[in-house]
Amino acid sequence: MSSAPQSASDTPARSERELVSRVGEWVMSVLRTEPGWDSMLVEFKPQGGRVHLRVVENRGGTVIPGAAGPVKEDSSVLELISELQRSCHVPGRGSWFSAAVTLVAQGWPEPTLHTSASYHFEDMPHTYAQEGPYTGADVLAQLSEFPRTQERTPLWAVELAESAGLTLPYADPAEDESHGDVHPRLRAAAEAYVREPGERALAGALREALAGTVLLDVSGSQLVPAADGQPVGPESHIRVQTVSQPDGRRALAVYTAADEAREMFSRSSQDTERTEPILLRQRASAVLAMVAQDPQYHEIVVDPASEHALRIPREQIEWVARSPHNEPLKQALLDDNMANVLGALFNPDGHLMLGTRDEGENTIPVMVRPEQEGAAPDTLLVFTSAAEVAALDPALTxxxxxxxQILEFALDAGAAAICLNAMAPVATLPTEQLREMLELIGRREEGDAAGQGGTPAQDGSSEQSAASAPGGAGQDDVVGQGSAADRDDRPEDAGH
Structure with missing residues (x-):
C-alpha cells in the first residue's frame, strides 16, 4: 500500500481523530505479525528529512520490539503524519516532536480494534534504529515549520542547537496562542479517554495527573496579602471552585489551561464586578492527595466546560494517591534529566513497581524482548506508579x-537492563551500571553506619491489582505525595 504524497491543498482538512484512524488502518495494512497480540504501539518521528517509525508489540505480557527504521519515501502514511503534525500545531507552542499510535485488539480471532494516539511536545525523541540521535539541525527544522516561543522550547532543544552553532527562530511571545497552557499532557489524556473510554484510558489520565501543574479557580476566596508582599497571606481564606454534577456528585474542578478556566468562569460566575477568574497553580499530584483526604469531594473533573471534560471518581483517586508512586523519578523522566533520574532511582526512600501476571503457580513480571528474532525477554519493565502499570494493561497485578529491592531483584533475575515505564517518557538502564552504583552506594552506607553504630532499615513491599480501586498499599507506603499545603500559593489573574 503506497502512493505519492499529496500536498495539503489537494484534500480538505481532516480532524485529528480521523487522521489517527487512517494511520491505524495503514498500520494494519502493512503489519506482518502473528495474530493474537494484545496491543501494538507504533511511534513516528520526523528526523533528518525522513519519517522514522518503531513498532512495539505487547503479547501476553511480553513486550516485543518490531520493525524500526525510516518509512519508505513513497508511502501513503507520510502525508497522514504530516497532516497530523500540522493539525496539532498551536502557534507559540509548536507541534509534537514524536507521536505514538496505539492499536488495542480484543476478541481474537476476529478482534475489535481501538486506535488512539499520544503526542510528545516536550520530550526529546529517542533513537529508533540506525538514524542516529536527534540533532540541532533537527530542532531547527522542527521550529522553522512549527514555531515556538523561547519559553516553550525545551532546554534540551536549545542546548542541541547551541552546540551545533545554530540560531533558533523563536516565535514572538505575542504570537503564543496556547493561552496559559499548563498541562497539555493531562488534557491529551482526557481527550483520549473521551475518544476511547475504558480502564486503560482512565489510567492514562491518572499517570499524567501524578506529575505537572494544574490550575484551580479560587475566585470566591478572600485573599489577604502577607506582610512580605506575597499575594496570599496567612489570613487568606481559600475557596476552591467545585462543580455540582447532574447526578448529585460534587467535583473539584481542575484546569489544564487558563482558557479552559475562563470558559467555565464565563458560564458560571455570578460576580458582575469580576470579568476574569483568579487562578491558583497547584501540583497535580497534590490535588489528587487533597481530594483523597477530603470526603466532601466525590470526584475531580478536568476542564469541565470542554468537550473533553473528564470525571475521575474518588475510588480511583484514592487508589492512585495512596499507592506508592515515585513523583521525583517521573518528573526527571519528563524533564529528560538523567542526573535527576539516577538521583531519584537510588533514593533510599523511593518506591518502584512491577507489573506481573500469574502463570500457574508462578508470578511473571512484564519483560521486554530484544530485537533479535527468537531472543528471550531480557529487559525488566519497572514503573513509577500503579497508574503507569494500569495504563499498559489494567489486568496486571x-x-x-x-x-x-526492585533493582536488586532485576540483578538477581539476570535481566540485561531495566526500562523505566512502558509509555513515554521512558529510560533504559543496563543492569551492569545499576550493579556498580548499588555496590558503590552500599559501601558508602556501610561506612556511614559503622561510624554511627547502626544500619538503615528498609520498608516492606505491597501488592495490588492495576485495575483495583481501594485496598492497595497502606498509607505508610505513600512516597512523593503532595498535600494541600504543598501548593504554589501564587494566584494569578487569568487576564495576565
Whole structure:
C-alpha cells in the first residue's frame, strides 16, 4: 500500500481523530505479525528529512520490539503524519516532536480494534534504529515549520542547537496562542479517554495527573496579602471552585489551561464586578492527595466546560494517591534529566513497581524482548506508579517495593537492563551500571553506619491489582505525595 504524497491543498482538512484512524488502518495494512497480540504501539518521528517509525508489540505480557527504521519515501502514511503534525500545531507552542499510535485488539480471532494516539511536545525523541540521535539541525527544522516561543522550547532543544552553532527562530511571545497552557499532557489524556473510554484510558489520565501543574479557580476566596508582599497571606481564606454534577456528585474542578478556566468562569460566575477568574497553580499530584483526604469531594473533573471534560471518581483517586508512586523519578523522566533520574532511582526512600501476571503457580513480571528474532525477554519493565502499570494493561497485578529491592531483584533475575515505564517518557538502564552504583552506594552506607553504630532499615513491599480501586498499599507506603499545603500559593489573574 503506497502512493505519492499529496500536498495539503489537494484534500480538505481532516480532524485529528480521523487522521489517527487512517494511520491505524495503514498500520494494519502493512503489519506482518502473528495474530493474537494484545496491543501494538507504533511511534513516528520526523528526523533528518525522513519519517522514522518503531513498532512495539505487547503479547501476553511480553513486550516485543518490531520493525524500526525510516518509512519508505513513497508511502501513503507520510502525508497522514504530516497532516497530523500540522493539525496539532498551536502557534507559540509548536507541534509534537514524536507521536505514538496505539492499536488495542480484543476478541481474537476476529478482534475489535481501538486506535488512539499520544503526542510528545516536550520530550526529546529517542533513537529508533540506525538514524542516529536527534540533532540541532533537527530542532531547527522542527521550529522553522512549527514555531515556538523561547519559553516553550525545551532546554534540551536549545542546548542541541547551541552546540551545533545554530540560531533558533523563536516565535514572538505575542504570537503564543496556547493561552496559559499548563498541562497539555493531562488534557491529551482526557481527550483520549473521551475518544476511547475504558480502564486503560482512565489510567492514562491518572499517570499524567501524578506529575505537572494544574490550575484551580479560587475566585470566591478572600485573599489577604502577607506582610512580605506575597499575594496570599496567612489570613487568606481559600475557596476552591467545585462543580455540582447532574447526578448529585460534587467535583473539584481542575484546569489544564487558563482558557479552559475562563470558559467555565464565563458560564458560571455570578460576580458582575469580576470579568476574569483568579487562578491558583497547584501540583497535580497534590490535588489528587487533597481530594483523597477530603470526603466532601466525590470526584475531580478536568476542564469541565470542554468537550473533553473528564470525571475521575474518588475510588480511583484514592487508589492512585495512596499507592506508592515515585513523583521525583517521573518528573526527571519528563524533564529528560538523567542526573535527576539516577538521583531519584537510588533514593533510599523511593518506591518502584512491577507489573506481573500469574502463570500457574508462578508470578511473571512484564519483560521486554530484544530485537533479535527468537531472543528471550531480557529487559525488566519497572514503573513509577500503579497508574503507569494500569495504563499498559489494567489486568496486571501491581507489586511495589522500595527502589533498592526492585533493582536488586532485576540483578538477581539476570535481566540485561531495566526500562523505566512502558509509555513515554521512558529510560533504559543496563543492569551492569545499576550493579556498580548499588555496590558503590552500599559501601558508602556501610561506612556511614559503622561510624554511627547502626544500619538503615528498609520498608516492606505491597501488592495490588492495576485495575483495583481501594485496598492497595497502606498509607505508610505513600512516597512523593503532595498535600494541600504543598501548593504554589501564587494566584494569578487569568487576564495576565
Amino acid at each position: 501491581v507489586r511495589s517495593a522500595p527502589s533498592r
